[in-house]
Amino acid sequence: MKRIALFPGTFDPFTIGHQSLVERGLHLVDEIIIAIGINEGKHTYFPLEERLTTVKALYKNEPRVRAEAYDSLTVDFAMKSGAQFILRGIRTVNDFEYEKNMADVNRTLSGIETFILFTEPEHTHISSSIVRDLLKYGKDVSAFVPEINIH
Numbered sequence: 001m002k003r004i005a006l007f008p009g010t011f012d013p014f015t016i017g018h019q020s021l022v023e024r025g026l027h028l029v030d031e032i033i034i035a036i037g038i039n040e041g042k043h044t045y046f047p048l049e050e051r052l053t054t055v056k057a058l059y060k061n062e063p064r065v066r067a068e069a070y071d072s073l074t075v076d077f078a079m080k081s082g083a084q085f086i087l088r089g090i091r092t093v094n095d096f097e098y099e100k101n102m103a104d105v106n107r108t109l110s111g112i113e114t115f116i117l118f119t120e121p122e123h124t125h126i127s128s129s130i131v132r133d134l135l136k137y138g139k140d141v142s143a144f145v146p147e148i149n150i151h
Contacts, residue, residue: 005029009037010044013128014051021119033068036067037069037071079112085112089117126144
């Protein structure tokens with residue numbers, strides 16, 4: 001059976017920290033679905049189509065990675081997609097409690113296990129919200145996003 005992990009997030013924008021998690025996750029599973037969540041209550045910097053196109057372009061030569069948008073509970077989309085796992089990353093200790101609670105709820109609802117990769121030390125300071133703030137003020141973000149993401 002093919003081991004599939006869903007990597008959910010807003011990815012506004014997709015950072016080199018996200019990219020690192022995908023690369024490391026591919027050592028553990030056969031396929032990763034980068035699942036870009038649609039959250040009407042969240043105002044995003046980049047439109048959904050641009051985020052989706054960017055991630056697809058980044059992985060166009062990696063057949064084990066695909067990107068899809070979804071508008072449902074993450075666990076429901078994971079089940080619909082045939083994923084047995086949810087991949088998450090933790091940058092700081094502050095992320096841990098939230099991720100643990102979500103993993104427990106998702107496992108209770110569906111039996112889907114969450115595996116967590118700790119962000120590599122050189123990426124712990126990078127977050128999509130920091131990149132958005134830098135972009136808003138016209139700063140160069142090339143050190144924080146994959147080359148395909150630079151605007």
